[in-house]
Amino acid sequence: MDAGDLRVFAAVARLGGMNRAAAQLNTVQSNVTARIRLLEATLGTSLFHRHSRGVTLTVAGQRLLPYADRVGHLLAEARRAVVDDGKPKGPLNVGSLETTAGLRLPPLLASYAADYPEVDLVLKTGTTCELVEEVAAHHLEGAFVCGPVDHPELAEEAIFSEELVLVTARPIRHLDELLRKSSLKTIVFRAGCSYRDRLDAVLASRGMVGVRRLDFGSVEGILGCVAAGVGVTLLPKGVVAAAWREGRVAVHELPVAESQIDTMFVRRRDAYVSSALAAFLDRARRISAYPAPGRADAAE
Amino acid sequence: MDAGDLRVFAAVARLGGMNRAAAQLNTVQSNVTARIRLLEATLGTSLFHRHSRGVTLTVAGQRLLPYADRVGHLLAEARRAVVDDGKPKGPLNVGSLETTAGLRLPPLLASYAADYPEVDLVLKTGTTCELVEEVAAHHLEGAFVCGPVDHPELAEEAIFSEELVLVTARPIRHLDELLRKSSLKTIVFRAGCSYRDRLDAVLASRGMVGVRRLDFGSVEGILGCVAAGVGVTLLPKGVVAAAWREGRVAVHELPVAESQIDTMFVRRRDAYVSSALAAFLDRARRISAYPAPGRADAAE
DNA sequence: ACTGGATATCTTGTTTTGCGATATCGGGAG
DNA sequence: CTCCCGATATCGCAAAACAAGATATCCAGT
Numbered sequence: 001m002d003a004g005d006l007r008v009f010a011a012v013a014r015l016g017g018m019n020r021a022a023a024q025l026n027t028v029q030s031n032v033t034a035r036i037r038l039l040e041a042t043l044g045t046s047l048f049h050r051h052s053r054g055v056t057l058t059v060a061g062q063r064l065l066p067y068a069d070r071v072g073h074l075l076a077e078a079r080r081a082v083v084d085d086g087k088p089k090g091p092l093n094v095g096s097l098e099t100t101a102g103l104r105l106p107p108l109l110a111s112y113a114a115d116y117p118e119v120d121l122v123l124k125t126g127t128t129c130e131l132v133e134e135v136a137a138h139h140l141e142g143a144f145v146c147g148p149v150d151h152p153e154l155a156e157e158a159i160f161s162e163e164l165v166l167v168t169a170r171p172i173r174h175l176d177e178l179l180r181k182s183s184l185k186t187i188v189f190r191a192g193c194s195y196r197d198r199l200d201a202v203l204a205s206r207g208m209v210g211v212r213r214l215d216f217g218s219v220e221g222i223l224g225c226v227a228a229g230v231g232v233t234l235l236p237k238g239v240v241a242a243a244w245r246e247g248r249v250a251v252h253e254l255p256v257a258e259s260q261i262d263t264m265f266v267r268r269r270d271a272y273v274s275s276a277l278a279a280f281l282d283r284a285r286r287i288s289a290y291p292a293p294g295r296a297d298a299a300e
Numbered sequence: 301m302d303a304g305d306l307r308v309f310a311a312v313a314r315l316g317g318m319n320r321a322a323a324q325l326n327t328v329q330s331n332v333t334a335r336i337r338l339l340e341a342t343l344g345t346s347l348f349h350r351h352s353r354g355v356t357l358t359v360a361g362q363r364l365l366p367y368a369d370r371v372g373h374l375l376a377e378a379r380r381a382v383v384d385d386g387k388p389k390g391p392l393n394v395g396s397l398e399t400t401a402g403l404r405l406p407p408l409l410a411s412y413a414a415d416y417p418e419v420d421l422v423l424k425t426g427t428t429c430e431l432v433e434e435v436a437a438h439h440l441e442g443a444f445v446c447g448p449v450d451h452p453e454l455a456e457e458a459i460f461s462e463e464l465v466l467v468t469a470r471p472i473r474h475l476d477e478l479l480r481k482s483s484l485k486t487i488v489f490r491a492g493c494s495y496r497d498r499l500d501a502v503l504a505s506r507g508m509v510g511v512r513r514l515d516f517g518s519v520e521g522i523l524g525c526v527a528a529g530v531g532v533t534l535l536p537k538g539v540v541a542a543a544w545r546e547g548r549v550a551v552h553e554l555p556v557a558e559s560q561i562d563t564m565f566v567r568r569r570d571a572y573v574s575s576a577l578a579a580f581l582d583r584a585r586r587i588s589a590y591p592a593p594g595r596a597d598a599a600e
Numbered sequence: 601a602c603t604g605g606a607t608a609t610c611t612t613g614t615t616t617t618g619c620g621a622t623a624t625c626g627g628g629a630g
Numbered sequence: 631c632t633c634c635c636g637a638t639a640t641c642g643c644a645a646a647a648c649a650a651g652a653t654a655t656c657c658a659g660t
Contacts, residue, residue, distance in 0.1 A: 001375060033640085044383070068378075
């Protein structure tokens with residue numbers, strides 16, 4: 001059994017047919033068939049059920065598939081690790097929440113890009129759920145998300161600490177005023193953003209349950225709706241500071257227990273930390289105002 | 301880059317020479333040289349420094365070596381996972397502390413061996429440190445050790461709960477009596493056994509520090525020395541029960557906080573749990589008197 | 601300069617891999 | 631029932647990779 005064999009095995013399993021796999025692997029069908037049969041012979045087990053519309057995995061094949069993927073990833077990572085000579089360069093794909101990207105990352109990215117021009121940095125924004133999945137699937141080297149995520153395959157480290165504030169159209173004395181408005185809506189990021197859960201919890205603890213939600217994809221959109229009186233939202237203080245100064249919205253601070261939220265950097269526990277990522281993280285830690293002793297390390 | 305290439309790379313790196321590697325791989329030196337050179341060419345980096353007494357790794361080679369090992373382990377594990385059809389069979393290598401092996405495992409092993417005759421079970425005894433290393437290095441599928449071990453690559457689960465007792469030659473009213481004997485020794489397992497650390501802590505909290513130690517490799521040897529008045533030891537109550545009933549030694553119970561210790565089963569977090577191991581663990585959990593709610597799971 | 605222990609290179613035979621063509625199988629339409 | 635379509639299985643041949651042995655080379659110690 002060999003890494004090459006596993007590569008064709010994975011392709012056949014995923015595409016459900018040897019013809020399709022052959023096309024994807026830039027080879028011919030007879031070749032794929034031969035290698036699969038050889039693999040089955042050496043393992044002494046049949047890996048696929050053959051039928052008229054292609055092939056499906058046997059139970060033994062199902063057990064093998066995850067290993068094929070892991071071996072593939074490991075080899076790719078090994079290649080990257082060997083090529084990496086300690087100087088940050090090459091691709092660096094990281095993810096971030098949109099709020100973090102807007103509020104915290106600009107100075108970080110600016111100085112990083114200036115000092116390491118050979119790094120091709122790609123920043124993908126998304127919700128905590130989406131980003132965690134992408135990191136777990138090896139598609140991103142790491143991401144800034146709302147913590148803690150507590151995923152067994154991921155290591156996390158607190159980088160920023162945000163103060164969340166309730167944002168409304170006009171100042172209110174007491175949250176109870178919100179209750180009077182039956183048409184109250186919470187305006188939040190699309191499903192998966194942790195701020196949404198936090199807002200629900202804040203309102204629920206004050207007796208407001210089952211409030212209707214309005215999903216939005218951008219900070220500006222959310223603030224626009226809030227300013228128009230459609231509903232309330234929960235965002236980091238820094239993000240709404242500009243809109244607040246301009247008088248477009250009103251902010252309301254919350255007790256520390258409810259307002260404080262950590263932005264963590266997550267990465268796969270077992271993945272290679274490229275020089276580019278190491279330098280990026282180092283700079284992120286320096287720029288962050290996060291108190292050193294409270295930092296949760298990867299060993300946690 | 302291929303799994304086979306990494307296998308010869310790892311052999312060369314570990315043995316420090318292509319001749320030695322060729323011998324171990326059952327091939328000839330020219331072959332090894334060729335494959336290494338090809339590997340270096342495809343990676344675009346030199347992996348070894350050649351000199352008159354063999355080869356040593358370059359920094360790039362040092363980065364690659366751990367991946368070579370991991371790929372090797374992963375492939376071996378994949379083979380096992382495919383062959384494993386759900387019925388426990390084949391080799392099962394587990395480790396255990398000697399005390400646990402003597403006190404808890406006999407009924408477990410007896411019933412397991414009776415129900416699964418196709419499993420070739422090998423039990424290796426050692427200290428917590430040794431066993432943890434062996435499990436981490438993939439040499440054992442799992443082991444019973446003193447917990448918690450808190451190793452990032454290992455998952456642990458509490459199985460047994462032991463009550464440790466202080467063992468002396470003759471009954472004493474108060475621990476202070478021990479202080480009078482200037483020649484007092486602690487008689488413990490060889491370095492690495494957690495019981496030793498616990499005993500040091502127990503004595504230290506009562507003002508006895510710097511007590512001389514005597515290392516021993518077997519429970520019987522330790523009890524013999526204690527009975528002869530050479531010193532004191534700390535062992536699970538059940539282990540010394542027989543010697544105590546015969547009047548050879550005296551036991552002294554300790555406060556719960558000091559006496560209670562968990563025996564955990566550790567295994568690699570990322571390793572495949574063979575059917576043989578799954579059945580073994582299942583039976584261990586059933587036999588154990590460990591309270592179910594307090595069980596720390598692998599997810600911890 | 602010689603020697604012992606090491607890697608590099610070259611040649612040749614063997615094995616593996618890749619490709620193309622063809623055989624085979626199984627279900628659905630006519 | 632037969633034909634056809636979309637699959638996999640099998641075979642022969644060429645190309646590439648690999649293994650083995652013989653030989654060249656390099657380097658330190660004597």
